[in-house]
Amino acid sequence: MTESKKLSIGIDVGGTFTDFVAIDGAGRTVIAKSPSTPEDQSVGVLAGLEKLAERMESDLASLLARTERIVHGTTVATNALLERKGALTGMLTTAGHRDIVEMREGLKPDRYNLLMPPPEPLVPRDLRRPVPERIQQDGSVVTPLDEDALRQEIAVLKERGVTSVAICFLHSYRNAAHERRAAELVAEVMPEAYVSVSSTVLPQIKEYERFSTTMVNAYIGPVVRRYMDRLTGRLNGAGYDGPLYIILSHGGITEVADAIALAAGTCLSGPAGGIAGARACAGLLEARNVIPFDMGGTSTEISLITDGEVALTSERGLAGERIALRSYDILSIGAGGGSIAMNRPGTGFTVGPQSAGAVPGPACYGRGGTQATVTDANLVLGYLDATAFAGKGTLDLQAAEAAVGALGAELGLGLPETAAGIHRLINVKMADGIRLMTLRRGVDPRNYALLSFGGAAGLHAVEVAREMGVARVVVPTIASVLSAWGMLASDLRYEMSRSRPMDGQEFADETLRDVFDTLEAQARARMPGVDPASLTVERSAEMRYGEQIFEVDVPLDHIDFGAPGLVDAVTSAFHRRHEELYTFAAPDQEVDLVNARVALVGQVSRGAAAEALAAGASLPAPVGRRRVFTGGRPEEVPLYAMETLAPEHRIQGPALVEAETTTVILHRGDEATVTPQGWLDISVAAKPG
Numbered sequence: 001m002t003e004s005k006k007l008s009i010g011i012d013v014g015g016t017f018t019d020f021v022a023i024d025g026a027g028r029t030v031i032a033k034s035p036s037t038p039e040d041q042s043v044g045v046l047a048g049l050e051k052l053a054e055r056m057e058s059d060l061a062s063l064l065a066r067t068e069r070i071v072h073g074t075t076v077a078t079n080a081l082l083e084r085k086g087a088l089t090g091m092l093t094t095a096g097h098r099d100i101v102e103m104r105e106g107l108k109p110d111r112y113n114l115l116m117p118p119p120e121p122l123v124p125r126d127l128r129r130p131v132p133e134r135i136q137q138d139g140s141v142v143t144p145l146d147e148d149a150l151r152q153e154i155a156v157l158k159e160r161g162v163t164s165v166a167i168c169f170l171h172s173y174r175n176a177a178h179e180r181r182a183a184e185l186v187a188e189v190m191p192e193a194y195v196s197v198s199s200t201v202l203p204q205i206k207e208y209e210r211f212s213t214t215m216v217n218a219y220i221g222p223v224v225r226r227y228m229d230r231l232t233g234r235l236n237g238a239g240y241d242g243p244l245y246i247i248l249s250h251g252g253i254t255e256v257a258d259a260i261a262l263a264a265g266t267c268l269s270g271p272a273g274g275i276a277g278a279r280a281c282a283g284l285l286e287a288r289n290v291i292p293f294d295m296g297g298t299s300t301e302i303s304l305i306t307d308g309e310v311a312l313t314s315e316r317g318l319a320g321e322r323i324a325l326r327s328y329d330i331l332s333i334g335a336g337g338g339s340i341a342m343n344r345p346g347t348g349f350t351v352g353p354q355s356a357g358a359v360p361g362p363a364c365y366g367r368g369g370t371q372a373t374v375t376d377a378n379l380v381l382g383y384l385d386a387t388a389f390a391g392k393g394t395l396d397l398q399a400a401e402a403a404v405g406a407l408g409a410e411l412g413l414g415l416p417e418t419a420a421g422i423h424r425l426i427n428v429k430m431a432d433g434i435r436l437m438t439l440r441r442g443v444d445p446r447n448y449a450l451l452s453f454g455g456a457a458g459l460h461a462v463e464v465a466r467e468m469g470v471a472r473v474v475v476p477t478i479a480s481v482l483s484a485w486g487m488l489a490s491d492l493r494y495e496m497s498r499s500r501p502m503d504g505q506e507f508a509d510e511t512l513r514d515v516f517d518t519l520e521a522q523a524r525a526r527m528p529g530v531d532p533a534s535l536t537v538e539r540s541a542e543m544r545y546g547e548q549i550f551e552v553d554v555p556l557d558h559i560d561f562g563a564p565g566l567v568d569a570v571t572s573a574f575h576r577r578h579e580e581l582y583t584f585a586a587p588d589q590e591v592d593l594v595n596a597r598v599a600l601v602g603q604v605s606r607g608a609a610a611e612a613l614a615a616g617a618s619l620p621a622p623v624g625r626r627r628v629f630t631g632g633r634p635e636e637v638p639l640y641a642m643e644t645l646a647p648e649h650r651i652q653g654p655a656l657v658e659a660e661t662t663t664v665i666l667h668r669g670d671e672a673t674v675t676p677q678g679w680l681d682i683s684v685a686a687k688p689g
Contacts, residue, residue, distance in 0.1 A: 007066050009052070010484035011045055012073045012270050016297025016338055016358045017455065018044045019481035020052045022063075023488055030056050031481045033455075033661055036358045041076060042231040046238065064240035071245045071253055071487040073270040076227045077220045077263055081319045084122075086219035087164040087194065090157035091128040092150070092182055093211070094170045098128035100211050104322070119320050122219045127160060129153035131169075131182070139174035145181055154189045164194040166218035168211040172199040173499045194221045201262065202324055204595050205499040209314075209324035216321050217264040224263040228256050245492075249327030250312055251276045252493020252601065258526070267318050268327050270483055271301040275310055275328045277486020278451050281476055282308065284677060289448045290474075291434060293464065294483065295457035297375075298355045300335045302433050303328060304443065312553070326495060326597075333433045337375040337456035338362055341422045343410045351425045363403035364395040372407045374456065376400035377422035380415060382628035383459050383665055385658065416629045427460050431467040438468075445470050453482035458657075458664035465684045466667075473682040474675075477642060480661035492530060492602035496523045502593045503546065509566040512593070516561060519598040530602040542595040543574040545586055551594050552578055619651070620644045623658075630654050630667060642678070649674040653685075 010021040013036055020032040032055050034048030046060075053063040080086045091098065101121050110116055121128075131150050134143035157165060165186050172179045176199035183197050196218035202210045232244060246259035249268035259266055271294065278292035282305050290305040304311060311329040334353020338361060341351045351374065356362050360369035362376050364386070378384050379400045386395040401415060408418035438445040449472040452461035458475055465473045478485045496519040502511065516539055524532070539561070542551035554577045559569045570593070575585040622638035630637070640651060642659040650673050651657065653666030657680060666672055669685025 006068045007063070008488050009049075009067055009070045010072075010273070010481075010487040011048070011070060012273050012481070012484040012487065013041050013045065013075050014270060014296050014298065014483075015075065015355065016336070016361070018048045019484040020048050021478065021481050021484040021488065022052055022056065022067075023485075029478065029485070031478060031484075031661065033481070038079065038358065040230065041074060041227060042234050045072075045231060046234050049238070061239040064235070064238055067240060067242055069243050069245060070235070070240070071247060071273075071490065072231075073247045073273040073483060073487055074227065074266060075270055077224050077266045077269070078318065080220045080223040081216065081267065081321065084319075085223070086122065087222040088160075088162050089123050089127065089164045089166060089215065089219045090160070090162035091123045091166045091168060091211075091215060091218075092131050092153060092157075092186075093128060093168045094134060095130035095132050097170060097207070098125065098130050100168075100207050101128070101215055103208075104212075105208055109320075122215050122321065123166065127157065127162060129156060133169060133178050135169065135171045135175045135178060137171050137174065139171065141175070141177075145178045147181070147185065150182055150185055151189070154186055158190050162190075162193065164196070164218045164222050165190065166196045166198070166211075166214045168198045168207075168214050170207065172197075173203040173205060173210070176200075176203070194218065194225065196221060201264065203498055204324070205501065206324075209322055212322040213264055213324045216267075216318075216323055217262065220267075221260065221263040224266060225260045228260055232256060247273050247276070247487050247490055248493070249316075249325065250493065250495065251279075251310065251328055251490060252495075252599075253487070253490045254492065254494065258494075262325070264323050265325050265327075267323055268316070268330060271330050271332065272328050273483035273487040273490070274301060274453060275303050275305075275330065275486070276490045277482040278303075278453070279305055279308075279310055280486060280489040281451055281474070281482070281679075285449075285474060285675070285681075287449050287474075291438070291445060291448045291450050291470070293430075293434070293450050293452050293454075293457055293461055295430070295452075295454040295460060296336050297338045297456065298334075298336045298357060299332050299353075300430050300433060300454070300457075302331045302333070302430075302437050304437055304441075304448075306443070314553075331433055331437050333429065335374075335426055335429050335433070337373065337378075339374050339426060341372045341374070341377070341404075341407055341425070343407060349411060349421065349425065351422055351429065362400070364397065364400035366396045366399060369399075370403055370406075372400075372403040372418075372422065374422060374426050376403050377419040378456075378459050380404050380419040381423060382626055382634075383656070384663060385626075416634070417632070420629060420632060423460075423463075427463045427467060430460065430464050434464070434468055449474055451476075452664075453479040455480040455662055458659075458662045462664075462666060462670055462682060462684055466687045469687070471684050471686075473680075473684055475662070475664050475680040475682065477659060477678050479659070492527065493599055494523050494526050495597060495599045496520075496526075497595055497597040499595050500593070503590060507567045507571075507591075507593065509564065512566055512570065513561055515596045516598060519596060520600070523598055523600040527600055527602060534602050536601045536603075538599040538601060540597045540599075541570065541574075541593050542597070543570075543591060543593050545578075546590040546592055552581060619649045622655075626656060628654075628656070628665075642680070645674045645678060647674050647676045647678070651680075 012019045032052040037044035132146040198214040201214045245253040248265040274294040282290045294301040313329040338355040339352035340354045360367040362373040363369045450465045539556040579585040624639045637654045653670035657664040672680045672682045
């Protein structure tokens with residue numbers, strides 16, 4: 001890259017590695033990987049930026065001086081929730097309703113297990129303080145806010161050492177006056193506290209969803225704020241003065257202040273970058289139906305792109321907590337390169353979900369790990385080059401053999417058989433994850449292509465696809481850092497929602513138009529620095545038939561909100577959507593609109609997504625051969641370097657294709673064709689038998 005080119009940098013912090021992508025205005029790309037630093041992710045981010053600068057033959061200060069924007073995905077919120085390392089949180093709630101977050105919806109994960117202990121709420125009962133007040137569902141005040149009692153409860157929270165407060169009153173989505181006043185009093189008495197107000201975090205009906213989401217936001221908010229302050233301080237100290245954007249769970253990016261205020265919206269920050277990247281890849285490939293398959297060091301994320309669109313859902317949870325903010329519909333399973341294989345009494349041979357993580361990592365990392373992992377197995381099988389491993393440098397083959405061999409001794413298996421068993425078992429586990437995302441939703445995965453990314457995916461994607469009967473796998477050149485790359489393909493996005501229940505009696509064009517116009521105005525007020533002409537508006541509604549208890553998300557972008565007959569158009573859209581999802585519609589039944597939603601999307605400047613390469617006349621010679629175990633026996637297979645391949649080149653399996661940060665294995669019968677971008681488009685041979 002030339003010094004005159006301005007840069008955009010994407011940063012994705014994973015459980016094992018932190019990925020970096022720098023792109024200039026012409027689409028030229030430089031990538032880097034650096035070990036994550038879980039104790040303080042900002043340390044690993046700055047170390048990785050220095051490594052990125054070195055790769056660009058620059059220093060950190062010069063790199064940051066050329067950088068126009070940084071887009072960042074972080075697992076800080078995720079880790080705080082998973083590890084129960086959030087802030088000491090208190091809750092102020094309507095008297096008589098402080099147990100909503102404990103009763104949940106009366107359900108439990110294993111409903112027939114009578115011995116299952118109840119989940120422990122993030123906020124213990126003695127820190128959920130009841131306040132005399134009551135607002136009706138129509139917004140009218142039944143019991144005025146008792147400010148004297150409120151001050152007493154705030155004093156209790158302060159005395160107990162609470163550093164974050166969730167304010168959750170009944171029906172505040174219709175009238176937020178009591179919550180706003182409570183927030184003012186908390187700020188007076190506890191000025192340093194982080195405050196989450198439910199009417200701001202999620203102004204929608206259903207108390208448990210609203211209370212739980214606000215509680216999660218309060219619990220992780222101080223952790224996210226502390227990290228963002230450290231990161232921005234380190235970046236500023238290193239000479240960066242441009243904008244820092246954070247990618248949220250719905251795939252849009254926002255400024256740091258908004259990410260801190262809506263911390264719960266960052267819980268799927270990193271995986272959302274991968275889906276944004278997968279969507280951009282699907283567009284380049286002109287593929288409408290794609291299964292993004294992201295296998296990293298700790299977990300595998302699976303989602304669906306259907307007709308070019310990614311599903312958004314508000315039915316998500318994490319670590320047993322309900323988070324009703326909209327997010328990409330992503331399934332995460334404990335299957336990654338660091339997944340530990342073990343022989344458990346009573347359950348036998350298993351792989352994952354426990355992970356060796358970044359520290360100590362797999363045995364082959366040489367950091368003290370002794371348990372066999374998927375990465376150790378792949379090294380033993382010959383799939384990885386021990387002398388050049390991305391983000392680590394070299395791998396310790398002897399340590400890997402010792403770890404896998406010890407497990408094999410327990411199982412009564414030889415070294416290659418044990419390694420092959422680990423490889424096979426993790427593939428089956430990930431195939432089961434794809435079944436959850438497809439077959440259980442009435443989707444035939446055979447009509448989709450598998451988009452493989454994440455550092456570990458290339459060694460498993462073809463076998464996983466074969467297990468599912470999927471005939472096509474695509475591996476981008478930037479597969480191992482696609483989440484970071486995808487963040488640079490994301491737009492600014494701000495969502496506003498409001499519960500405004502309307503049944504057939506209230507449904508009127510002007511009422512409906514007023515609700516959406518108000519939401520749009522509120523969203524525009526939150527994006528003051530963005531050119532209004534660059535903004536696009538996305539409208540949707542959550543609707544149901546009158547006697548249903550669950551809503552259907554209905555896109556309304558195709559509807560002209562200025563035209564007459566608005567209610568009829570919206571109602572017809574609901575009937576069509578209901579029939580698409582459930583195979584039937586009931587036009588004679590009354591339709592209720594429950595939640596209205598508006599998203600403002602502002603496109604940001606981005607360079608070309610990928611450079612097109614010149615076609616290759618003939619396949620370059622292999623750069624070497626490697627002894628690998630395939631089909632239970634060793635054989636020498638050709639090894640190709642991905643950077644030497646050109647469009648129209650074809651590679652027959654068995655073969656290995658190595659890129660700087662990932663390795664792809666083709667088995668007998670598989671064939672890879674190189675795309676105009678230099679990516680591998682793999683035709684997968686059918687499963688034997």
